[in-house]
Amino acid sequence: MKLKMGLAAIAFVVGATGFAMANQDIIDLRKQIMKTNGQAAKVSGMMLQGQIPFDATVAAAAASSIAGSNAVFADFFPEGTETGDTKARDTIWSDPEGFAAASQATVVAAEAAAAAAADGPEAFGAAFQALGATCGACHEDYRVN
Template identity: 45%
Template sequence: MRKLVLCVAALCLSGMTAMAADDPIAVRKHIMDSVGAAAGLSGGMMKGQIPYSPAAGKSATASMMAAASSFGAFFPEGTDTGDTTASPKIWEDAAGFQKALDKFAADAGAAMAASGKDGPADLESFKAAMGPVFQNCKSCHEAYRIKK
């Protein structure tokens, strides 16, 4: 049984690596989709449509952190065309894009640190921790994403 689980995990991993190698556009869009999902969960809790819990707050925060620290790896040269809304500016102004990535990661990291082990204790502390993270969406999209 254990062997089977390991095999499945290995398959999964090799699948992911192949995906990253063959189709970085698909990978980065999936990563942003996970950011969108975490934003949906966060927004739902902030609006009172989804009951707040520290574990859910932590989950949303951790998704942001995971995305912020991996997203930048999926923009190799030549992936500015195709099924993507990434702006050519990402490659023209690579230093600026890196700065935007770094800020996103720093804000997500601060939110993680503020979350503690069990997640933000209440909705107010969740809002305080995640507020700065959400400011990154619009600023980066406006600068580095094209509207289609």
């Protein structure tokens, strides 16, 4: 919950100040959000592969972190931030509704994974696999690989 509120506050500040932040600062912020998502996914994957013990609280928190960041992620792509050190495809700006929908699909899948964590590693694993599919679909359409 704190992560959602923090990211929402950042999104509000970015939106309210327009281009007060340099484009590269916004791009760097987007990269950090994706890095944090990657770390949450890594911990989840390690639990599911038996590399670390499964902990339902940690699994739920990791998935909730991904849900929270994706709830506001589409807001971090204002016009003018399509150039610079970014892997964002032009389709983010040419299809903002599609990008927002893809980000929202990730939120829904991440929330489902967070809820499934309480039912154990098998349930979490199935939900986490669905989450990975939404992440992959978004990257395929909206990220330069």
